[in-house]
Amino acid sequence: MKVFRLILLILHVGILFLLLGTLLNAYVPPKIFPWFNLLSLGFPFLMISYVVLTFFWIFSWKKRAFVFMLLGLFFLNPVKRWINYSSDPKETADLKIVSFNTRGGIMGVEEINKYLGTLGADVILLQENPGDGFDMKGYEKKNNGGGITVLTKYKIISWKIIEPSSGDSRIPGTQTDIEIRGKIYRFINVYLHPFKFEKEMVKLNGNTDADEEKVKNIVGRLIPTFKKHQDQIAVIRDAVENSPYPVILSGDFNSVPNSYEYYHLSEGLEDAFFTVGKGSATSFHDYKFPIRIDYVFSSKSITPISYKVDRSVDISDHYPVIATFSLQK
Structure with a gap:
């Protein structure tokens, strides 16, 4: 013993x-x-x-x-950052946002249109844009042509692509300055470089040699992508730190909590799930193990009121993330 x-x-x-x-x-x-x-x-x-x-x-x-x-x-x-049980805040929400990777709309553009239309969100931040046939009435829309879309009921003051770092062709995000009830806020929509795994690539089948080769391939994809994320985070941080306005940063980070990406993108910002979330924050459901890779962060001057991962819909390999805030602070 x-x-x-x-x-x-x-x-x-x-x-x-x-x-x-x-x-x-x-x-x-x-x-x-x-x-x-x-x-x-x-x-x-x-x-x-x-x-x-x-x-x-x-x-x-x-x-x-x-x-x-x-x-x-x-x-x-x-x-x-993975599982939380917070108490209900006393403030009342006056801003509702949705962040959602729609997987390019391959599971049904009409269903995505219908679902988003029922939410009544003030700002919708999409990654992997649904593509042709996607239309939200009553919203002003900006799209970078590469799969990152912002829709809002309010006036867009300015919009720009966050330029990728030298040698990286993938756009890591966009920034949109939106006027809401007389005050301007900067919304940063993030989509970090994906790992591009398929289920079969990460499924071990008990064959020692085959499984060993799969593990090597997984690590061979992960590490170069981590390094690309480091460069992408640097340019996103510039957009946050140089913002003259309060910031809401959200999107698909392709990274879990406690990662380098999480620590550095959340620096100086507040994780809405950590503050007001309840239950599990798992947002990517294509694999059987828990993965949280979708986030909503905000400046300290913006008060998170609620955070929900909507598991009632299955129209993408991600669940939509819905967060509400009070702008009255």
């Missing part, structure tokens, strides 16, 4: 160090060391394993349980 407990202790300490590695994404960019960012993908499974082992020590009446419980507090905020 002592040998078994020693093995579990070594495993528990190892998991602890891996979890601590995910926190280093706030400081270490992928171009220097991409493996910390890779760890962020496994955060839910690492955290579950850590909690299970902590309970094992509790039920075993081992003093080390208190050490692991205390160290587990470091991961309270990272966990809340």
